[in-house]
Amino acid sequence: MKAQEVSEARVLTVPLAPLTGRIVIITLVTVIALTVFHGIAGLLRHENLGLGYLPRSGLTLFWLLTLLNLFVHRFSPRWSLSPAELLALFACLLVTGSIPGQEFGIHFYLNLLAFLWHSRPGTPFAETILPHLDPKFLPGHRWNDPAIYLAYQGLPEGVAIPWRDWLLPLCLWTPYFLLLYGTLMLTAGLFVRRWEDEERLLYPLAKVPAAFADAQQSASLLRHPFFWFGFITPCTLWSFRGLHQYFPAFPDLNLQPTTGTLFPAGPATVFNNVPIEVRTDMIGSAYLLPLEVSLSGWLFYLLRRLQCMGRIYLGVTTGHAEFFTFQTMGAYAALALLLFWRNRKFLSQLVKSWGQSFPLSANPPLPPRWLLSGFLLGWVGLMVWCRFFGLAFLWGLVLLGSWFLGALVVARIICEAGLFIYGIPLSPPGTLNQVLFSAFGIDRIGVGNAVKMLAISWCQIRSSATNVLPNFFYAYKLGAIGGVNRTQLTGLLMAAVAVSFVTTHLTNLSVIYRFGVGKLSSWAQNAGFNSLNWLFTQVTMKPKMRSEHWRAFLLGGIVQWCLVWLRGQWLWFAISPLGWVMTQGWPMDRYWFSFFWGWLARALVTQFTGYSGWQAGRPFALGLIVGTFFILTLWGIVHLFYPAPPVLLE
Template identity: 25%
Template sequence: MQKSPFSIRGLLTGVVLCLAVGLLAPYGIVFNYYWIGFNPSSPGALFFFFVLTFIVNAIVGLISRNFELSKADLVLIYCMLLMAVTVPTWGLMFFLIGTLVYPFYYATPENNYAELFYDYIPSWMVPQDFQAIKSYYEGLPQGAAIPWGVWVEPMGWWLSFIIVLSFMLICMSAILHRQWSVHERLTYPMVQLPQNMIDKGEDPTARLAPFFKNKTMWLGFAIPAVLLSLNAFNHYFPIVPQYNPNGRFSMFNQTLHLPIALNLAWVGLFYLVNLEITFSIWFFYVFSKLQEGVFNVLGIASTERLSAYEYSQPADLTHQAAGAVIMLVLFGLWNARSHLKDVAQKLWDPEGGVDDSQELLRYRTALYGFLGSLLFVGAWLWRSGVPITVLPVLLIVSLIFFILVARVVATGGVATARSPIVPAYFIISGLGTSILGAKGLVALNFTFIWQGESRTSPMVACSNALKLAEMIPGSKTRLFWGIMLALVCSLGGAAYMTLKLAYTYGAINLSLINWAGAHGWPYVGPTILNMPEANMRGWLFTGIGALVEALLMVAQHRWFWWPFHPVGFAIAVGWLTSQIWFSALIAWILKLVIVRFGGVHFFQSMKPFFLGLILGEVVISGIWGVIYPLTTEKGRWLTNM
């Protein structure tokens, strides 16, 4: 058996930090101190990692080199942090707890929740004590104990589901990693900053990586540090000027608005991406807004109502993007068929074929783990009320969307992305409600918990973690257990802190916790009452999106000069793309000018500057996230990174 390059000390350090992430993230987001786990860019993980590499490890090294964390342990800790930040707040926990209790507290004679929902909600999935639910929203009387016992059964079932689902996605990441990293050579822009923070180059005895001694990096670091500090000081002293890079551009007689939001960290990330990808992201977003405007002017826009996740774009464009996404992922799997065949051969020949000794999991283990987890997830969902006839569609579409986000982040450095439509409403719109019935609709609403905010899925975290782990040769078994421990610690810490905050202050006074539970239920009620049929127009636009995406992929493979990348069209619609497109445009212009007039050498020499933009935004937001709770009751959100 190979000796692990990752030490027990590194593993235990990661466990402590991941538990801290689970406890601190809900607290930080509720009081607007620091949003630790909001997007795939993982600012919380980067901030903890900066403190560890630049401060703690350097100081410990002055005392004794024996106490320093090794390069392998730093990689292990960062991989664990990546997984830990996916679940505490926006990625899962706020939606989990809020969805379980919302229909009971907010039931009124007007919305008729009791008659519409209660008969179809299994008792094991939700708390059964209404007084405990009421206290969750309104807070407990002073001195009263939190009713932890009420939550044991539902949270036990849900956390077991989440852990198995996450394990399934980790197995899928392990299976696809070599295809993406080695065969297709995806760039993984999110990994480049932590790589630079721990790579000591030709002097492995140095206390700091050369990256931290680069003056160009610190120049880039200083820009967001100064600008965001202005906003922090303005929170205390309104006379201090603010930095506000947001606005909008109106079109079609003020009926359509193009949001403009500049994020310097995202500019830094997009600088690391191919020009054709950044061009396609902003171009296809603007094109989709023009398409939306034309449909509105001509009066041919769809009136279909989807879920809260699709509110920012018309239904036609949502279906069009869904078709593009499905085509992109299926083509990618087809392109990986040779690799997947090699993986499958490990089932009957574990010692032969492709070498998987340095993968996160042996391919045989990953395959059995994936299939076993898939069966558990399917059985769990069926028991929750999802009809057996719909279950395969739900699982397949969900897996496609999880793969999409992980691939888009690995390919395009997209700091934030999610599927254009949640699988539940892909099914409701595409198959109609008669196949589901009221029970199936209620069960699908609970799937919002784990499929709504797919931007912070465990697969995204694991894909980036595996790329970073390539820096360390040897067995990755301990890395796998570290990732799983990170997930469990963060889940446990986040569940505890979210419930404690709600029972202490009252969820109705904590807007984000209160709001998260409202994502699905207000939409399900009207759907049960109306029971819409399948939307054929939606299928038409799904087909159009798939066809356009296929043509883009053919053109990209046929003509080297083709300027449009299929990823840009697949993520062209949605609120998240509206937040990143302008940063992609600025990065595209800057990189185009730098490459054209400075050449490849100048482009490489400017990389530390743009990495500094990322690190500066992360660190200064984290520093103020520490200062806020010491000096004020509520902070000011400095970055949406």
Template identity: 25%
Template sequence: MKERVGEEFTARSLLIGLLFCFILAVGTSYNLMVIHGSYMAIDFSAAAAIFLFFLLTFCINPPLGFLSPKLAFTSSELKVIYMMLVVACALPTMGMAAQILPILTSSFYYALPENSWAELIHPYIKPWLVPQSKTAIKYFYEGLPSWESGIPWGVWIRPLGMWATFLMALYLVMISISVILRRQWMEHERLVYPLAQLPIEMAERTIYRNGLMWLGFAVAFIVSSINGLHHYFPVVPQIRLVRYIPIFRHTQTLIFRLSFPMMGFFYLVHLDVAFSLWFFNLLSLIVRGFMTYFGIRFAENLGIYGARSPLFAHLGMGAITVLVVMGFWNARRHLWNILRKALWGADEVEDSDEIISYRAAFWVLILALAYMGFWLNASGMPGWIVPIFLAATFIIFIGLTRIVAESGMAEAVASTIGSSFVVSGFGTRVLGPEGLTAMAMTYVWSADVRTFVMASCTNGLKVIDDRSIKKRPVSWAVIGSIIVTGVTAVWMIMRLAYIHGGLNGNDWFFGGGAKAPYNYIVSKMIHPEGPNVTGWYIKGIGAGIMAMLTFLRARFLWWPFHPIGFAIGPIWIMDQIWFTCFLAWMIKFALVRWGGLKVYRSVRPIFLGLILGQFVCNGTWIIIDILAGGRGNRIFWI
């Protein structure tokens, strides 16, 4: 098919992108609440975006080109559509919509005399933050009774409207930071962006003509389809891709899990990065095992999110802080140029290839951050704590985004979260019950951060790194995708919750995840504590080790350890995928060592096929489950 040149940005790519964002929001929400199939929008891999993009590039676009070359989408148009989809994928479930509704209501629904939530929490929740009807909240969890005529939309208008202003400010900050750091990461440091490589090749359509890609595709698709058939026909044998081996007298578990997509992503990263990820994970497991064996434990309660031990939570926070600070230091000339462009309009600083100008990015960042600070203070967070909390939270966001762009960690979380950092570092007494309650509300957007707009936007910017695409209009496409997806997903989840009962929808988002913030702050209210000085020392040690690893890697070419491994290796998700990372590293090491880069590149399509095959299989089986009325056919988790 002949490629048309000069289309840059078209109205039809915007409209089709918005349509697919709507489909993505409806489909992922329905899958989460009713079908209970494989998660498609829960992490940075953006499985739903890949699946829909496959339908567009492989199933829809070729027939359009056959009918008329003018009907087919160009690669530039397809890349814009994918950027809209990947940003949209950060919103329907884990990233926002499945978090906000349960967290706003769970403190009322789960309040019991035994937990004293009504006395300890309710007096400090601002009425404009949550719906005020206890009946509407009850029906949200249990479903509307037959005598009720309709969903009580009215009680949700004010709280969701207030949250919408905050979340839009948050997303504008994330987009601005992505734009500010794009040139540094993409052109100066040349990060590999493993998560962007497959959609780029799908848009350019060369991958579909490669037989090795279809080999990898077939392996992932067939294995997962056999497991999908097992759900309907137990006589079909199940292929188990995970094994658990207890170690250290059953105090720790060594997990051997094979994940086809993660193997594909890890194959694309540098060898020292992949090696360091699995090495530091196993090292942390050994340390945890010895600590348990000898009765050494850190009793601090940091909540349920982050590393499995407070020791690694503090070490990781120190490490990721150094990662971000050193990144800013390395980017100091680039950041100075942006400041010159924003404040004095320096003509020699080029920003025409950005989706928004540097001046707009700078001022949007400042104004949106100011609004976020004002909003958080109004919600009950002490004024002097607000900048500390925002700094810690955005260090985590930026650090994770950098890690995803460099390491291929499509499944990643930070070692701790902003609210736990503040509570541990400054104590509960300076926050008081009102400040702690405000901290609980931040779990909506800053706690279980397995996906968020900044990382998605950063990968999307890599996908549209194409001179034929006019960049400025893409910013409006991204904002449009956020609005369409966010509104649709919230509407869909609310509607399904009132029809079927939220408790029947998803037991994590409407159960443990919804109760987690309030369990945490109530424990701190009942047992108030001062600053954890030991935690600060451990953070300092983590920062020192990270700085040393960074220095040694820069000084010695033979140094085998990448600092990212220390920062992210000990997280619980890495416990699940270390073996897959090890396999990908071992295969790539052998191919490069004995075959050279030529062999590595020739085998690369197989690993891209593993990613595509798994995600297409996930989406295919969700459609089968919808048509067949199947429930709980979760053929893939991580």
């Protein structure tokens, strides 16, 4: 059967579609349902199905809705959802997917509780950390207050959740969370015309939901045998693991092997126990990416290993993690400077015109003046809140400003390279604070400011893997593809975020008190103590940037600049400069091998059959992605009713 082409162009060409009342209701109900699911699954089994820039459970639900929509469209077309409505719904799932899990819900409440529970009289935490947090931002004052004690011991029968103790802290913290999300949303709104219409970034991940949003294209894809072959493959592989959890006699496929011990000694030992995991979703994703991006994904990972090997050969046997951390920060700094340099005229025109005469896209997220004014007011609101929290203006600005620049770089990587999960080698809970504490010194920052800097990092700042700015860019791109009125979409996105945060408050606290911290997943059990212990280590050991850190920082920046220059000078330099920075974190440790297979498949198919052959393989790649997401989500739902270890621990 001849492959049916799935269009990557705009799905809808009619005038902008307004968002109807029914899709607003359906979207908010869906956001509530997935938020509850993600909160329970994340806390009890650390199944982060909403994590990333193409959330597994969100895409699965979206795909199932498109199947139902096809059925409705066949028998009652006027009741079926339009592509614009479907893509608006998925955009909201995209920006809210990680809130109840790894981005926020697994950490925020448990960190507040741990700061009191582990700060008992006589402990070093009680004297060093706790005095620097204003009690009104905490659900109690002492470790044995009911809100703290009951969370760790679990609720006795007949005892209610101490909502009253949480009311004031949540009312104080939630505006800060909404300001963070709102400011990022407006940032995406300011840059959409530049990235979509002028630079024409690829937005590779948008191709997946767009392929199913239009009824005709979706039906064509679903009739293709390659799609179902790709879909069944991961469903079969991961079902072995899922069934083995319940029936140990059932064979288990090891889809996450390592190279084992290849070299007994010497510098080459860096290639021992290298993960060679089979991630079918990433194989499919890499097949859809441009060859230069997928090549860079695995090539720079191996170069990182060779770099580590060279360090050992030269006698440097310790500090590899710190070296790569600061090397990545140097690459980030270079990318941020290049990003602002290339956009200097755009930014200058934006500021000078105050948005009045500034040309935006034909479908802007908001009127120009509203975007710019809202962005500036968002920053003012963030700084006012930080001062209210007790954080000095300077260090609040340093932390939030550094994070904002990093968020733009992350967004650029995701919108151009299309990784559906990404992280840099900064291990939570420290993340960006780890670099700032070393660069400026704890003595200069002050212990009180350091404590508060970590506390405000529990939403967004703590992890690049959950940065929501790329999701807002993709949400607006999906709006453009579907012909959604993006001004209305902006309001729906913010409403979905607010609903998700409120639902997370109710769901995650209910799970924590019902089960008790000791019965949560091992990750959740240790989240609060790890944050507290890391902070205590920082304020007592007072790390400082050494000369080797600065060398690593400069090396990362220089190499990144050279790669960008080479790519701009010679078109034959078919390596994406983003590979240098995107392979430095933990995700590529798990995904590099699958990146290689996706690249190899596309390279061979293109070489011997041309573009038409690659196009014929797209249904299979989409089947791999959707099938993997579907089966992992299905096992997550099964685990809600029949508890078992997660099929895949991310």
